[in-house]
Amino acid sequence: MQVYKAFFKIILKNRMQISIYLIVFIVLAVAFTASYTSPVSTDFTESKINIALINEDEDSVFLDGFIAYLTVNANLVNLPDDPQSLQDALFFQEVDYILRIPDGFSQDFLAGQTVSLEKTAAPNSTSATFMDLRINQYLNTAQTYLNYGNVVSQYELVSSLQNDFSNSSSVTLNSHTDESDSAEKMAYYYNFMAYSLFAILILGVCAVMLVFNDSDIKKRNFASPLKTLNYNSQLVLGSLSFAVLAWLLMVALSFIINSDFMFSEKGLLLILNSFVFTMSALSISFFISNLVKSRSAMSAVANVFALGTSFISGVFVEQVYLGDTVLSIASFTPTYWYVKANNAITSASSLSGSTLTDILTWIALVLGFGIAILGVTLVLLKNRKVEAR
Amino acid sequence: MFLHNYFYRLKCIFRDRQAMFWTLVFPIILGSLFYLALSNIGNIDNFEKINLAIVLNSDEAENTAFLETVTETDLFNITETSKDQAHELLNDNQVDGIILFDQNPELSVSQSGINQTIIKSFLDQYLQVSSTLNTIITDNPQALSSGLIDSFTDPTEYVTEVTPTRNNPDPVVNYFYTLIAMACLYGGFLGLKEITTIQADLSTEGARVSVAPANKLKIFLSSILAATTIQMVVIALLMCFLVFFLKVNFGDQLVYIAITCAIGSITGVSFGAFIASVVKREEGVKIGILIGSTMAMSFLSGMMVENIKYTISQNMPILSYLNPANLITDSFYALYYYPDHSRFFTNILLLCAFNIVFSTMTFFVIRRQKYASL
Incomplete structure (x- = not known):
């Protein structure tokens, strides 16, 4: 088993470069899962948008009523009233809406003059349009009372408004999955694995093959009494053990993070999917390792290939947010089908019938990629050998 | 040199x-x-019509009035259907919510989100406007003939947009x-x-x-x-x-x-x-x-x-x-x-x-x- 041992000696020599990807993966995985653990709520919660309110108006009962209404319908975020911090907050989506109530607003409004509030928001955003509607509704209703109702004081006006706006429709929430939150996290975890695993396998396999493909070393090895079949199968065994080891490490971590989910049917499917993907990625790494000629090219290819396939296949940015053209390009990579299967597994309400058939088809596609590329590599190697003679 | x-x-x-x-x-x-x-992310926040299923009750006149109101908002893609089918649509994520229209309209959703909130707030508004109309008509019966309804169908715009920055916020850049x-x-x-x-x-x-x-x-x-x-x-x-x-x-x-x-x-x-x-x-x-x-x-x-x-x-x-x-x-x-x-x-x-x-x-x-x- 000299070849097998040599394989792992070379891997150990490259442990720094390889472990960077492993450490990045672990840190991000832990940070992500620790980031939020919102309990699954069984009640409907209204989405409230974050608004920054700048009030330059004088105190009045009407204004207090209006601000109370805003407080119920939005999250008021306290920000210092200087243009830069307001604009920064809007740019980085800390607030979605900045509302300025100008001086004399209530007085003019109550006197029936034309008034307006100033808002700043991202153009065409859903949340801003929604906020506009709410504000307009309140003020229009108030105006209607002033025009047609029998309100004599601001108190009466505000209490009528309060009475109207306390009407609320009843909502029932029929959640079909009660584990959606942890499922979403696991989907992210397993999707992210595609990136790290790809980088690790390309780096590992390339580092080893660069050594074994060196022409002097090759000549020496072929001069040994070891049969080629034996030599090659030790190499294959080495790469398989390396890939399985990397895969096992990551899967084990997912059990530590959420063992309940991983022991369920869905968890097992995720494991199956990731195993098939690992094999496919290994076959691609093997292909690349026969094209790469130098160590500096190796890290370039590993970075670009792992990042590139991950970006277009929806590892970092979810597939629903990607454009159609991007996705159709991505469908020529196994990563795309792997991510698609992961998302389907975790979001399915029940694993049966057509959903399960779809998932298994996608997993089979990933496997198909692996086999096809392995075939191409073998043909390539065969031709090379013929040339060499 | x-x-x-x-x-x-x-x-x-x-x-x-x-x-x-x-x-x-x-x-x-x-x-x-x-x-x-x-x-594509910049376009995600742009408003798209919300898919909504409506299950109507038996009163023909009320139904028509309600449907008219829903259609007028121009916020929803509406599917009129039976109760069972509506729930099927909801489970398949084909619609974001179901309105059971009855004496008190009721909303069924499968998750909390901005689209669901918009549907709810539409229903709330429906109830709130009814409440306002009731109050005003009780106090002042003549209001109806002097254009009360118009003030709801043709609301005043109270919010003006100001852009104090050189360009619009765009986190992607x-x-x-x-x-x-x-x-x-x-x-x-x-x-x-x-x-x-x-x-x-x-x-x-x-x-x-x-x-x-x-x-x-x-x-x-x-x-x-x-x-x-x-x-x-x-x-x-x-x-x-x-x-x-x-x-x-x-x-x-x-x-x-x-x-x-x-x-x-x-x-x-x-x-x-x-x-x-x-x-x-x-x-x-x-x-x-x-x-x-x-x-x-x-x-x-x-x-x-x-x-x-x-x-x-x-x-x-x-x-x-x-x-x-x-x-x-x-x-x-x-x-x-x-x-x-x-x-x-x-x-x-x-x-x-x-x-x-x-x-x-x-x-x-x-x-x-x-x-x-x-």
Whole structure:
């Protein structure tokens, strides 16, 4: 088993470069899962948008009523009233809406003059349009009372408004999955694995093959009494053990993070999917390792290939947010089908019938990629050998 | 001598495939990936009609009135259906909610979200308007004939939009700004290489150069100038790629943008030279430190997660001023977003300060070194 041992000696020599990807993966995985653990709520919660309110108006009962209404319908975020911090907050989506109530607003409004509030928001955003509607509704209703109702004081006006706006429709929430939150996290975890695993396998396999493909070393090895079949199968065994080891490490971590989910049917499917993907990625790494000629090219290819396939296949940015053209390009990579299967597994309400058939088809596609590329590599190697003679 | 060395260094750097890959090709690839992954995100927040199923009751007149109100809002794609079918649609995520229209309309949803909230608030509004109408008509029965309904169907617009900034907020552009910052700092590869090739204890070329009867300062300056020239060309190419192919919006202040690119490039080169001269380890470690610190600084300016930049500027502002990558990013951001230039100039001045510190440190380390033997 000299070849097998040599394989792992070379891997150990490259442990720094390889472990960077492993450490990045672990840190991000832990940070992500620790980031939020919102309990699954069984009640409907209204989405409230974050608004920054700048009030330059004088105190009045009407204004207090209006601000109370805003407080119920939005999250008021306290920000210092200087243009830069307001604009920064809007740019980085800390607030979605900045509302300025100008001086004399209530007085003019109550006197029936034309008034307006100033808002700043991202153009065409859903949340801003929604906020506009709410504000307009309140003020229009108030105006209607002033025009047609029998309100004599601001108190009466505000209490009528309060009475109207306390009407609320009843909502029932029929959640079909009660584990959606942890499922979403696991989907992210397993999707992210595609990136790290790809980088690790390309780096590992390339580092080893660069050594074994060196022409002097090759000549020496072929001069040994070891049969080629034996030599090659030790190499294959080495790469398989390396890939399985990397895969096992990551899967084990997912059990530590959420063992309940991983022991369920869905968890097992995720494991199956990731195993098939690992094999496919290994076959691609093997292909690349026969094209790469130098160590500096190796890290370039590993970075670009792992990042590139991950970006277009929806590892970092979810597939629903990607454009159609991007996705159709991505469908020529196994990563795309792997991510698609992961998302389907975790979001399915029940694993049966057509959903399960779809998932298994996608997993089979990933496997198909692996086999096809392995075939191409073998043909390539065969031709090379013929040339060499 | 100065020009001789300058032109040869240009050739050497240009032919160094590894350096060219990391400074030019890698940022272009990463930029294309950002583009592919993020180009759709800007449109996600745009409003699209909400899919809604409605289950009606038996009263024909009430139904028509209610349906008319729903249709008028122009917010929903409506499916009229039976109760069972509606729930099937909801389970398959074909609709965001079901309205069971009866004496008191009721809403069924499968999750909490903005679309569900909009449906709910529509229903709330329906109830609230009814309540207002009831109150007013009870108090003042004549109101109906004097245009009460019109005030609901033709509401006044009370909110006006003001845009105090130069351009609209667009979190996507920040990713590309950090990308340029990263590319600028990757110019450190070139600075690092130049120091290695003129220092006698770092490379054999360095030993050869030191033996030559040439002024060390001259050689140093011409080498660094060559690295800076290449780095500026690289950044210019990257900018052209971003602006003409990926259509990233940088605003329209060309001169200021060029200044930022130039200062950013110089910062990158002097940063690399600084690492090369201060860190006394083999070249691999220096490159590791260069890549690692550049990545860390890019991360802190929001290259992976856009909110990081904001969070840091709010909670640890000092860190955002001590991070050259963030200063470069913030300069582009300020040019894109702010109508005045005070923030831009603060960033540029701080970058210049960094340059002076890096260059001075480098100068004090590499000057007056003599070796009897190596």
